[in-house]
Amino acid sequence: MxxxxxxxxxxxxxxxxxLTVVLFILQHMSAVDPVRILVGPSxxxxxxxxxxxxxxxxxxxxxxxxxxxxxxxxGNLQTSLRTQRPVTTDLGQYLPASIELALxxxxxxxxxxxxxxxLTAARKKGSGLFSGGLLALSSAPTFLLALLAVLLFxxxxxxxxxxxxISVDNxxxxxxGLLTVDGLLHGRLDAxxxxxxxxxxxxxxxxxxxxxxxxxxxxxxxxxxMGSEYxxxxxxxxxxxxxxxxxxxxxxxxxxxxxxxxLQLGTLFAGLxxxxxxxxxxxxxxxxxxxxxxxxxxxxAGTTLLLGVGYVLANTAVDIIQTVLxxxxxx
Amino acid sequence: MTSLVLRARAPxxxxxxxxxxxxxxxxxxxxxxxxxxxxxxxxxxPYGPLEPIGRPFQPPSARTLxxxxxxxxxxxxxxxxGTRQSWASSLVVVLVGVAVGLLIGAVAGLGPRWLDEILMRxxxxxxxxxxxxxxxxxxAALGPSLVHALVAISLVWWPYYARIVRGxxxxxxxxxxVEAAVASxxxxxxxxxxHVLPGMASTLVVAASLDIGYVVLTLAGLSFLxxxxxPPTPELGAMAAQGLSYFLTAWWIPIFPALxxxxxxxxxxxxxxxxxxxxxxxx
Numbered sequence: 149m150x151x152x153x154x155x156x157x158x159x160x161x162x163x164x165x166x167l168t169v170v171l172f173i174l175q176h177m178s179a180v181d182p183v184r185i186l187v188g189p190s191x192x193x194x195x196x197x198x199x200x201x202x203x204x205x206x207x208x209x210x211x212x213x214x215x216x217x218x219x220x221x222x223g224n225l226q227t228s229l230r231t232q233r234p235v236t237t238d239l240g241q242y243l244p245a246s247i248e249l250a251l252x253x254x255x256x257x258x259x260x261x262x263x264x265x266x267l268t269a270a271r272k273k274g275s276g277l278f279s280g281g282l283l284a285l286s287s288a289p290t291f292l293l294a295l296l297a298v299l300l301f302x303x304x305x306x307x308x309x310x311x312x313x314i315s316v317d318n319x320x321x322x323x324x325g326l327l328t329v330d331g332l333l334h335g336r337l338d339a340x341x342x343x344x345x346x347x348x349x350x351x352x353x354x355x356x357x358x359x360x361x362x363x364x365x366x367x368x369x370x371x372x373x374m375g376s377e378y379x380x381x382x383x384x385x386x387x388x389x390x391x392x393x394x395x396x397x398x399x400x401x402x403x404x405x406x407x408x409x410x411l412q413l414g415t416l417f418a419g420l421x422x423x424x425x426x427x428x429x430x431x432x433x434x435x436x437x438x439x440x441x442x443x444x445x446x447x448x449a450g451t452t453l454l455l456g457v458g459y460v461l462a463n464t465a466v467d468i469i470q471t472v473l474x475x476x477x478x479x
Numbered sequence: 480m481t482s483l484v485l486r487a488r489a490p491x492x493x494x495x496x497x498x499x500x501x502x503x504x505x506x507x508x509x510x511x512x513x514x515x516x517x518x519x520x521x522x523x524x525p526y527g528p529l530e531p532i533g534r535p536f537q538p539p540s541a542r543t544l545x546x547x548x549x550x551x552x553x554x555x556x557x558x559x560x561g562t563r564q565s566w567a568s569s570l571v572v573v574l575v576g577v578a579v580g581l582l583i584g585a586v587a588g589l590g591p592r593w594l595d596e597i598l599m600r601x602x603x604x605x606x607x608x609x610x611x612x613x614x615x616x617x618x619a620a621l622g623p624s625l626v627h628a629l630v631a632i633s634l635v636w637w638p639y640y641a642r643i644v645r646g647x648x649x650x651x652x653x654x655x656x657v658e659a660a661v662a663s664x665x666x667x668x669x670x671x672x673x674h675v676l677p678g679m680a681s682t683l684v685v686a687a688s689l690d691i692g693y694v695v696l697t698l699a700g701l702s703f704l705x706x707x708x709x710p711p712t713p714e715l716g717a718m719a720a721q722g723l724s725y726f727l728t729a730w731w732i733p734i735f736p737a738l739x740x741x742x743x744x745x746x747x748x749x750x751x752x753x754x755x756x757x758x759x760x761x762x
Contacts, residue, residue, distance in 0.1 A: 159607075160607075162604070163604050163607045163608060166604045166608075167608055167613075170613065170616075171616060174616055174617060174620035175620065177620050177621065178619075178620040178621075178622075284745065287692065287741055287744040287745035287748055288737075288740075288741040288744070289696055289699050289700065289703070289716070289719075289737055289740045289741060289744070290700070291699075291700075291703055291716075291719055291720075291733075291737055292719070292734070292737035292738060292740065292741055295719070295723075295726060295730075295733055295734060295737060296734070298726075298727075299726075299727075299730055299734075303727050413609075414609030414610065414611065414612070415611075417609055417611075417612060418609065418611035418612060418615075418700060421615070421704065422700060422703060422704070425703075425704070425720075425723075426723065436615070437704055437705075439619075440615075440619055440623075440704055440705050440706060441705055443619065443622065445619065445620060448615070448616055448619045448620075449616060452612050452613070452615065452616040455609065455612050456608050456609060456612055456613070459608065459609045459612075460607060460608065463607070
């Protein structure tokens with residue numbers, strides 16, 4: 149068990165290291181010369197060369213990569229070409245908004261996936277319609293869902309706000325950066341309610357694709373579990389249907405949907421970029437989107453690295469949780 | 480065994496089968512229509528994708544089915560051309576993914592042990608990082624253009640196929656007909672091309688056809704973020720993104736291209752299911 153976990157963590161470290169290599173090579177291939185951007189387009193060639201030497205861009209690639217890694221370890225993700233601020237500072241400023249949105253989306257996705265899986269496995273009335281609708285929705289690109297949601301709930305029904313995180317005056321600041329939590333901590337219930345209202349539409353749009361993917365896997369593993377002999381035994385004992393479903397079915401079919409959920413985090417992160425763009429949500433996805441037209445590669449690489457490492461860590465955690473749920477997995 | 484399983488399911492298979500046939504039939508029909516539209520966009524579209532045909536921001540009407548955009552282009556014609564482009568691009572990505580995956584997977588599955596080890600570690604590393612994010616970084620580094628977007632997605636798309644091919648190759652290597660071929664002393668190359676590769680064709684076709692819808696969505700996402708072809712080009716994702724700034728007053732500009740993507744994806748998914756069901760002997 150311990151050796152499995154340490155092997156898994158070492159593997160995750162190697163993948164993260166590989167990601168830095170890929171990003172470093174891409175940065176080098178990028179058509180934009182970072183030195184030229186920093187010194188300005190009108191600077192004479194001698195100044196450019198001097199800056200190149202000072203910044204270490206004239207050293208061998210391996211040495212440059214080593215410096216890049218050294219910077220990463222100390223939390224230095226280079227300077228954004230667009231905002232002229234350290235990428236780490238930028239990401240630190242925008243990250244809480246994205247974390248809040250992603251957490252809400254994960255909660256909504258979990259509820260939707262469980263509903264989809266349980267309803268269809270229990271063959272309740274109307275479950276076919278529900279799962280059919282969800283399937284059709286999962287074929288839609290995230291931005292279509294977002295656009296339709298804004299058209300319906302904002303511009304037609306005027307129920308929910310369509311842009312930003314909050315619209316009350318003097319929103320609470322700190323300590324967590326999550327406006328819903330900060331509102332509660334500062335005793336500002338109005339701020340929390342307003343923040344939740346802003347969260348509903350983007351978080352639901354973000355949750356849709358992962359929820360359907362996980363729900364489908366859950367349904368098939370639940371169906372298998374419900375056809376097994378221990379379920380038949382439980383039925384023969386006279387156990388109630390819902391108790392069988394939750395105590396025997398759900399517990400024994402959690403492993404596959406869990407690993408699907410880990411994989412779907414990639415879909416969620418990609419959706420984050422698109423949803424934040426549509427809803428003008430001030431998170432790292434919007435930051436990435438705004439960095440693309442200006443070819444701000446340090447910012448793009450920093451965001452990709454942050455999301456990529458988050459994804460690898462989450463999936464490593466999923467693997468470890470699975471071995472706790474089902475010790476047979478350890479090879 | 481198969482007949483036993485089928486008989487056990489008898490009470491409701493007939494109903495689901497009819498409904499399933501209807502769904503698959505509808506999906507294949509949509510799929511066929513989209514293919515025809517994609518091939519015949521220049522013939523079907525009432526206007527050219529780049530010619531302004533009237534006043535901008537005109538709502539949908541009999542003359543312009545999907546209205547006009549901010550320049551006065553006919554959105555309907557642009558959606559048709561965009562469908563064609565999105566279709567062709569997705570096929571290219573899947574074909575490149577299959578080709579590269581086939582090469583790497585076959586070398587890993589049939590080659591020496593150490594090569595297998597190296598290739599599969601690299602493949603696993605690629606599978607362990609979120610493909611779309613890496614594609615965004617690649618496309619951003621190369622600069623926005625359609626070719627770069629295709630390169631970016633193809634670059635992260637092969638590992639999935641490499642894994643499948645490698646597994647199939649390993650399994651096929653143990654099969655009697657391959658062992659017999661090896662024992663008969665024909666060349667290694669011939670064993671691979673004539674006896675191993677044909678055996679994995681159906682698995683690959685199924686995997687690829689189930690994959691196309693996902694590629695369509697991914698490409699649309701990249702193009703939505705401005706990583707596809709440059710603005711006036713009719714590209715569905717980019718059209719949706721450009722319509723974003725005035726979509727509360729002119730909803731038809733972003734909604735119709737986005738809907739087109741949803742229809743293509745849905746048809747591709749259903750058609751993929753049909754191919755898979757057929758290959759799986761009606762399962």
